[in-house]
Amino acid sequence: MMKKTDLVIVGGGIFGCAIAYYFSKNNPGKQVMLLERNELNNAATSRAAALMTMVRSKRSYIPLTIETFKVAKEMEEELGETLDFKVVGMMHVAASEAKVKDLEVLMDIAKEYDQEAYYINKEEAKVKAPWLEVEEALKIGFVPNEAYCDPYMLGTFFARCARNRGVKIHQGVEVVGLIQETGTVKGVKTTDGDILAETVVDAAGVWAPLLAGQVGAGLPMAPVRSQYWITERSDLFPINSPMVLLPDAQAYARPEGGGLLFGIREGKSLVASPKDVPKDITDFVFSADEGMDDLFENGERLARFFPAFYDMGIKYYVAGFSGYTPDSHLVLGAVPGIKGFLVASGCCGAGISVAGGVGLGIAEMAAGRPNPLDYSEFEISRFGSIDPFGEEWLHKCAAARSNKVSG
Structure with missing residues (x-):
């Protein structure tokens, strides 16, 4: 039937x-x-x-x-369990005049939506994120109610x-x-x-x-690879440290179990036709070297703000496809x-x-x-x-991720 x-x-x-x-x-x-x-x-x-x-x-x-x-809180109440959102805040570091202007716009947007946001100085930023080098920062914004989750x-x-x-x-x-x-x-x-x-x-x-x-x-849209790395544990990465956006480095970071989870945009993002993505994503090899070539090719930008980058051991590599437009x-x-x-x-x-x-x-x-x-x-x-399967379209979608400066 x-x-x-x-x-x-x-x-x-x-x-x-x-x-x-x-x-x-x-x-x-x-x-x-x-x-x-x-x-x-x-x-x-x-x-x-x-x-x-x-x-x-x-x-x-x-x-x-x-x-x-809003709905996360409702579901927690319904199930009597916690989602354990980590409300650690987001730090926005602007190290160029162009990014300062973008940050000022962002802070105005926060006011539009009644979201708390304010500027902090370099000393405050360093206390919040000991791993972060802020010498080049021209302005640093902090949005305290931002979070990450499982x-x-x-x-x-x-x-x-x-x-x-x-x-x-x-x-x-x-x-x-x-x-x-x-x-x-x-x-x-x-x-x-x-x-x-x-x-x-x-x-x-x-x-x-x-x-x-x-x-x-x-x-x-098209399937474009997203990838990030997680470092070894270190005292540099307090578990309550805020997330950090580094638009001048096209990078983001957040704490993860005593280590630092970070992503940085590669110059040419990997893209595939939806026809070529296997039905079980675990069958796809996103990077034969777990992103190490991409990491070292683009890591210099991140190292400006994360001096321990070249000395820190990498414990995990995570990659997957996101639908980009x-x-x-x-x-x-x-x-x-x-x-x-x-x-x-x-x-x-x-x-x-x-x-x-x-x-x-x-x-x-x-x-x-x-x-x-x-x-x-x-x-x-x-x-x-x-044509969502054509080469020209696929590369347009990949470029959107390569040029991304947010998290």
């Missing part, structure tokens, strides 16, 4: 789990199925550095992240709370096609049979363009001309922090209600007709 449901979500990463949570919470009595061909939150979600940045230059992201902080745990909280509300979560089930009828998506074809649904959400991460392509949509904006909403089909993708390295806002907005759209959040900058059709 063919299965029927109100909503099918394809992909069990943090976006898919968040959408399932909000839809089930706000639509009691409606049926939801979440389908994941591997395990929940095991691809991009679990590999994220998970900087929960509220104050950022892209204003459109801020309400989404504020929603994530991304896998946050994704799992969404899934657990969704399951508590009756969401049927199926792992090991692969969606192999869409059921369509004259411009309307009616459901999905899976390895476990067909499922009819009022609405289908494509939250398949870096594989999302493959599913969207079946409705004739060129999804404007040329303008570093998300890809959210409806495909023009297609009914019953929504997309939640293009995280651009910020997927953990915006997950609450993505889940809320897409769930409301799936329920046929107005989106309470402004997704106008995230529209799928904003680049016009594109």
